[in-house]
Amino acid sequence: MAVEAKNNPDVAARAAWLHFVGGLTQGEVARHLNVTNTRAHRLIARAQADGLVQIFVDVEATECVMLERRLMERFGLKFCRVAMEIPESGPMPLRSLATVGAQYLMEVSSGKRHKTIGLGNGRTLTGSVNAMGRDPVVGKQFVSVLGGLTRSFAANPYDVIYRLAQKTGAEAHLLPAPLYANTAEDKAVMMKQFGIADTMALIDEASLVVLGVGSLDPDSGSIIDTAIDDPNKTRELREGGAVAELLGQFFDIDGQQIETEFDQRVMAPPIKSLKGREVTAIAGGANKVKAITAALKNGHLTGLLTDEVTAKALVEDHE
Numbered sequence: 001m002a003v004e005a006k007n008n009p010d011v012a013a014r015a016a017w018l019h020f021v022g023g024l025t026q027g028e029v030a031r032h033l034n035v036t037n038t039r040a041h042r043l044i045a046r047a048q049a050d051g052l053v054q055i056f057v058d059v060e061a062t063e064c065v066m067l068e069r070r071l072m073e074r075f076g077l078k079f080c081r082v083a084m085e086i087p088e089s090g091p092m093p094l095r096s097l098a099t100v101g102a103q104y105l106m107e108v109s110s111g112k113r114h115k116t117i118g119l120g121n122g123r124t125l126t127g128s129v130n131a132m133g134r135d136p137v138v139g140k141q142f143v144s145v146l147g148g149l150t151r152s153f154a155a156n157p158y159d160v161i162y163r164l165a166q167k168t169g170a171e172a173h174l175l176p177a178p179l180y181a182n183t184a185e186d187k188a189v190m191m192k193q194f195g196i197a198d199t200m201a202l203i204d205e206a207s208l209v210v211l212g213v214g215s216l217d218p219d220s221g222s223i224i225d226t227a228i229d230d231p232n233k234t235r236e237l238r239e240g241g242a243v244a245e246l247l248g249q250f251f252d253i254d255g256q257q258i259e260t261e262f263d264q265r266v267m268a269p270p271i272k273s274l275k276g277r278e279v280t281a282i283a284g285g286a287n288k289v290k291a292i293t294a295a296l297k298n299g300h301l302t303g304l305l306t307d308e309v310t311a312k313a314l315v316e317d318h319e
Contacts, residue, residue, distance in 0.1 A: 009050065015040055016047035051167065054133045067311040071304060075296040079280065079303035082311045092285040094127050096307040101128025101282040104305055108208060109137050109168050118145035118206035121160055124282050125212050129163045136169040143202045145209055146247050147177030147267030175199045177267040179248050184264035203269055206277065213283035214245030215291035244294035247271055253290060255297030274300045284310040293317060
C-alpha cells in the first residue's frame with residue numbers, strides 16, 4: 001500500500017530513520033515507502049532541515065581546541081567553541097555555524113543555569129534554531145532582545161522565536177517592533193505600548209543573551225541593510241569608522257561604541273546593560289572578521305561560537 005508522503009512530517013521522519021538508522025539507500029527508502037527516488041530524497045532533506053536528524057561525531061579536533069584556548073586567552077572569554085571547517089559555497093559558513101549553534105542552544109535550553117534566555121536575530125541565529133532537534137524543556141522562557149521586523153522574512157526575529165518555541169515547547173516572547181523607530185519620539189511612544197514594555201522588562205531578566213554580530217561590510221548581507229532604508233546613512237556609518245553592530249548599536253575596529261542618531265531610535269536595550277550577564281555571539285565568515293574583532297574588543301562578550309577558518313583569521317590578526 002502506498003504511503004502518503006506529501007506534506008506529511010511523519011513520513012519525512014520515517015524516511016530519515018530508514019536512511020540514517022536503517023542504513024537503506026535513498027533508492028531502497030523510495031521502494032520501502034512506495035514513492036519516487038526524488039520524493040525520497042526530498043523527504044530525507046526535509047527531515048534534516050526540520051532538525052529531526054542529529055549527527056554526532058565523537059572526536060576532539062586538536063587544532064580547534066587550540067584555537068578556542070587562544071581566543072579565550074586573547075579576548076578574555078569564559079567560553080569558546082570552534083566548529084571544524086566544512087566546504088561551503090558562499091562567504092558565510094552557515095552550515096558550520098548552524099551546527100555548533102544548535103548544539104549550544106540545546107545545551108543551554110536543557111540546562112538549569114538560565115531561566116530566561118535572550119535571543120538576537122539574523123541568518124546565523126535562524127540557521128542555528130532550525131538545526132536544533134526537538135527537545136521539550138520545562139521552566140524556561142526565551143525573549144527577543146531587539147526589534148527587527150523587516151521586509152526580509154529570512155531574517156525576521158519572529159521566525160527565530162517561533163521556531164524556538166516549536167523546538168522546545170517553552171514560552172517564547174517576541175519584541176514586536178522594527179529595529180529602529182522612525183524618531184526618538186516614536187520610540188518613546190512605542191516603549192509604553194503593551195507587548196513592548198513588558199517584553200523589554202523580560203529582556204532585563206535574561207541571564208544569558210545569544211547574539212549574532214552585524215558587519216558594516218557592503219557585501220555582508222547584514223540585517224542593517226534592510227533595517228536602514230537610506231543607503232546614504234549606512235555609508236556615513238562606514239565613513240565614520242563603524243565596522244560592527246551589536247543590538248543595533250555601532251562599534252569601531254577597537255570595540256569603542258560610536259555615537260549615532262540610531263542610539264536614540266533603536267528598539268533594544270543599551271549595550272552597557274549586558275554587563276554582568278553571559279553574552280555569547282554566534283558569528284563567522286571572511287567578511288565578518290573585522291566585525292567580530294570589534295565585538296570581542298568591546299568587552300561585553302563572554303563567549304564565542306565560530307568556525308575554524310574565522311577562528312584562524314581572528315588569531316592571525318592579533319599575532
